[in-house]
Amino acid sequence: MARTANHWQVYMVRCADGTLYTGVTIDVARRVAQHNGTGANGARYTRARQPVKLVYQEKAANRSTACKREYRIKQLNRREKLALIAAGSRIISAAKRR
Secondary structure (H helix, E strand, C coil), rough: CCCCCCCCCEEECCCCCCCEEEEEECCCHHHHHHHHHCCCCCCHHCCCCCCCCCEEEEEEHHHHHHHHHHHHHHHCHHHHEEEHHHHHHHHHHHHHHH
């Protein structure tokens, strides 16, 4: 079954220990819930670092684009990731004011 209504997204969560985890999914809310222990499909990395909080997400055209973007984000150092999160927060805040 084709998932035409859903969009692939890249997301970052902040773990309880302050580390950042980056991933891709179609359903960000479901994936964050899984990282927080709902269901059995949370990433091994986040299992020992719960709870996690969604701090960043961006849409991608398809799975390939999402995975490439995930790779690029994972290559960033922590300071650059925090800047990306801050920039995303400013964009969202500006859109809500309109």
